[in-house]
Amino acid sequence: MKVRYAKETFAEWQRQFEAAPKRSDGVSATTVSGAEIEPLYTSASPADGPEELPGEFPYTRGIHAAGYRGRLWTMRQFAGFATAAETNRRYNYLLENGQTGLSVAFDMPTLMGQDSDAPTSRGEIGHCGVAIDSLDDMETLFRGIPLAQVSTSMTINSPAAVLLCMYLAVAEKQGASMKQLNGTLQNDILKEFIAQKEFIFPPEPSMRLVVDSIEYCAKEVPRWNTVSISGYHIREAGSTAAQELAFTLADGFAYVDACLERGLKIDDFAPRLAYFFDAHIDFFEEIAKFRAARRIWARHLRDRYGAQDERSLKLRFHTQTAGVSLTAQQPELNVARTAIEALSAVLGGTQSLHTNAMDEVLGLPTDKSARIALRTQQMLAFESGVANTVDPLGGSYFVEALTDRMEAEAEAYFERIDAYGGVIPAIEAGFMQKEIADAAFRHQQELETRQRLIVGVNEFTAGNEEDEIEILRIPPRLEQEQVERVREVRRRRDQARAAKAVTELRKAAASPSENLMPYILDAVRAYCTEGEIMGAMVDVFGLYTEKAVI
Amino acid sequence: MSEVAAAGAQVEEPARPVRIVLAKVGLDGHDRGVKVVARALRDAGFEIIYTGLRQTPQMVVEAALQEDAQVIGLSLHSGAHMTLFPAVVEELRRRRAEDIVVFGGGIVPEDDIVELKKQGVAEIFTPGAPLQSIIDWLRNRFPAR
Numbered sequence: 001m002k003v004r005y006a007k008e009t010f011a012e013w014q015r016q017f018e019a020a021p022k023r024s025d026g027v028s029a030t031t032v033s034g035a036e037i038e039p040l041y042t043s044a045s046p047a048d049g050p051e052e053l054p055g056e057f058p059y060t061r062g063i064h065a066a067g068y069r070g071r072l073w074t075m076r077q078f079a080g081f082a083t084a085a086e087t088n089r090r091y092n093y094l095l096e097n098g099q100t101g102l103s104v105a106f107d108m109p110t111l112m113g114q115d116s117d118a119p120t121s122r123g124e125i126g127h128c129g130v131a132i133d134s135l136d137d138m139e140t141l142f143r144g145i146p147l148a149q150v151s152t153s154m155t156i157n158s159p160a161a162v163l164l165c166m167y168l169a170v171a172e173k174q175g176a177s178m179k180q181l182n183g184t185l186q187n188d189i190l191k192e193f194i195a196q197k198e199f200i201f202p203p204e205p206s207m208r209l210v211v212d213s214i215e216y217c218a219k220e221v222p223r224w225n226t227v228s229i230s231g232y233h234i235r236e237a238g239s240t241a242a243q244e245l246a247f248t249l250a251d252g253f254a255y256v257d258a259c260l261e262r263g264l265k266i267d268d269f270a271p272r273l274a275y276f277f278d279a280h281i282d283f284f285e286e287i288a289k290f291r292a293a294r295r296i297w298a299r300h301l302r303d304r305y306g307a308q309d310e311r312s313l314k315l316r317f318h319t320q321t322a323g324v325s326l327t328a329q330q331p332e333l334n335v336a337r338t339a340i341e342a343l344s345a346v347l348g349g350t351q352s353l354h355t356n357a358m359d360e361v362l363g364l365p366t367d368k369s370a371r372i373a374l375r376t377q378q379m380l381a382f383e384s385g386v387a388n389t390v391d392p393l394g395g396s397y398f399v400e401a402l403t404d405r406m407e408a409e410a411e412a413y414f415e416r417i418d419a420y421g422g423v424i425p426a427i428e429a430g431f432m433q434k435e436i437a438d439a440a441f442r443h444q445q446e447l448e449t450r451q452r453l454i455v456g457v458n459e460f461t462a463g464n465e466e467d468e469i470e471i472l473r474i475p476p477r478l479e480q481e482q483v484e485r486v487r488e489v490r491r492r493r494d495q496a497r498a499a500k501a502v503t504e505l506r507k508a509a510a511s512p513s514e515n516l517m518p519y520i521l522d523a524v525r526a527y528c529t530e531g532e533i534m535g536a537m538v539d540v541f542g543l544y545t546e547k548a549v550i
Numbered sequence: 551m552s553e554v555a556a557a558g559a560q561v562e563e564p565a566r567p568v569r570i571v572l573a574k575v576g577l578d579g580h581d582r583g584v585k586v587v588a589r590a591l592r593d594a595g596f597e598i599i600y601t602g603l604r605q606t607p608q609m610v611v612e613a614a615l616q617e618d619a620q621v622i623g624l625s626l627h628s629g630a631h632m633t634l635f636p637a638v639v640e641e642l643r644r645r646r647a648e649d650i651v652v653f654g655g656g657i658v659p660e661d662d663i664v665e666l667k668k669q670g671v672a673e674i675f676t677p678g679a680p681l682q683s684i685i686d687w688l689r690n691r692f693p694a695r
Contacts, residue, residue, distance in 0.1 A: 008613070045679075108576070108577035108578055108628045109577065110632070111577070112577045120577065120604075120606065122575075122630075122632045122633055123630035123631075123633025123634055124576060124577050124628055124629070124631075124633075125627030127630060128578070128629060185613075192579075192654065196579055196580070197579025197580075197581060197603055198578075198579050199579075236580075236582070237580075237581075237582045238582045238586075250574070273656065311581055324582075327678055328657075328676055328677040328678050329678055361677055362659060363629070363657065363659060364658065435585075437582075437585050437589075438580075440582050440585065440586055441585075441586050441589050444586045445588070448680055448681055448682060454678075456678075456681070457678045469658060474622070474629070494595050529590060545602075546602065546603070547602075548581075548600055548601070548602035548603070550585055550588045550589055550598070550600050
């Protein structure tokens with residue numbers, strides 16, 4: 001189902017293009033041979049055929065009339081390891097090398113809402129990301145980085161509200177206004193139940209916290225992206241591209257429903273919902289997925305939810321290249337894989353991008369591998385010429401057909417999820433989990449039977465024995481230092497203030513009509529630890545355990 | 551079980567399938583690998599008990615003893631393998647159940663594999679390992695009687 005456009009529509013696009021701000025980097029928009037490139041190409045006789053234009057509903061060809069002529073994607077490398085001080089050093093290194101946004105990776109204890117001195121944190125501290133226990137660590141993490149001027153993405157889910165409050169408290173100490181802050185909180189609990197499994201509370205109170213943060217930010221932190229509705233983890237868990245698209249958008253609609261139920265107005269919060277997709281190795285399928293996502297979101301928001309604000313209809317997304325496509329065999333080859341995947345994200349019109357480092361399949365990226373990953377994006381942006389024209393693949397028979405098919409497959413999944421009574425009942429029935437596990441198993445069998453080849457894994461393996469690559473190690477002493485740091489924070493704070501904040505939070509949690517954000521913020525300011533704050537809510541909400549299905 | 555053992559495992563006794571407890575230890579929830587391995591081993595004729603997520607070494611060993619398993623398979627993707635894999639071996643020792651074979655899978659660097667084997671982990675399978683290599687290894691370790 002496409003829209004036709006008449007000559008007036010094209011004139012409108014032209015008007016929008018002229019009005020849009022343009023990049024000021026001075027890089028020529030001609031080919032390497034010197035040929036002029038138009039900002040937009042359409043079919044030869046547009047009035048005869050159905051056709052869409054970028055910047056116009058349903059945004060299949062992109063949400064901006066000017067595409068990357070207006071503004072390049074944000075190069076946002078996800079990083080975090082060891083302690084706040086170590087990670088702060090890496091952030092400064094990346095910013096010095098031309099990175100344009102920050103993205104925080106937290107370690108497992110932080111992601112699971114527990115402090116570094118909890119018994120089950122042993123061996124996990126600082127391995128998958130940076131260890132943050134309290135406001136004290138957060139201050140160190142952003143030392144010397146003006147939060148009013150950078151945009152920061154934080155990958156955190158169950159304890160998202162707590163980490164957001166820590167960020168707000170650091171900004172407050174820097175003298176920045178909350179109204180100035182730019183950034184994104186992942187805060188997508190539904191995909192945790194579906195795929196990544198970093199859940200703490202049961203689904204209902206988890207959703208309450210998400211809606212609390214959306215409601216709070218709509219008023220207090222208006223430029224903050226409150227949820228980054230994520231397909232990445234669904235895909236990495238083994239789903240197909242269509243499943244990633246369908247389950248992610250279904251989650252998005254579930255957040256919209258929950259906010260409407262709270263009494264929020266669609267155009268007050270929908271513009272601040274963002275998406276996060278995987279860029280896997282199947283080049284054209286990925287491009288089609290990104291294009292279909294925009295179209296589906298726009299249609300549902302306008303026709304089903306009655307959104308009027310254009311910003312509510314425009315699906316903005318971050319992309320990360322597929323970690324799961326990287327191979328431990330001949331890891332240098334991963335640079336090429338990542339480049340192919342990143343190109344699909346760019347041709348799909350991503351707003352920001354993380355390119356994986358070649359060694360992420362073996363451990364944490366080194367300074368060098370992180371730099372090569374960033375340089376890969378810079379090559380796409382400035383050398384390859386792909387950013388010169390908007391949606392260069394629009395009108396390709398193949399890409400358009402794949403885009404339509406993606407949309408149809410997603411709509412079919414929406415019906416199946418609706419038959420369960422929505423996303424949460426479908427999660428509780430294990431529907432999405434089973435679909436993903438089936439797809440993962442099928443894929444593995446295809447590798448075993450060599451119906452699918454992966455270079456260096458089940459074919460072209462000569463050279464595998466040369467696998468010698470430097471990997472980043474986390475010294476064990478950092479773990480002990482972090483444990484001592486959190487104990488020190490607990491010792492030296494105002495005990496009465498901290499205890500009172502936790503008690504107030506617990507009381508508010510028991511009262512479903514309270515928005516918990518101000519209580520969490522108070523506890524953070526009082527240097528309550530993440531474990532204490534989450535613990536107070538666990539007292540009221542309980543813990544969730546899933547029934548494991550193979 | 552103990553009856554069979556007492557009878558001296560007669561040749562005509564049908565061989566009991568090898569029973570394996572598969573567990574996710576540590577805090578990460580990445581269960582794609584363990585689920586794929588569970589299905590493949592089940593299809594290959596092994597008896598599989600999957601414990602689910604966030605198991606402590608104590609819980610894993612308890613499950614293996616309760617289920618009378620010969621093998622424990624550990625999956626972990628958070629980088630805590632040097633702490634948690636040896637802790638399972640140690641707990642087996644403490645419970646006098648060292649005869650239970652422990653293997654693991656995950657993102658484990660080569661140097662760590664050498665060290666883990668020294669500490670009593672029988673084998674480690676890393677990313678890209680074919681399922682058949684795990685099946686073959688287990689069959690080799692537990693030849694059909």
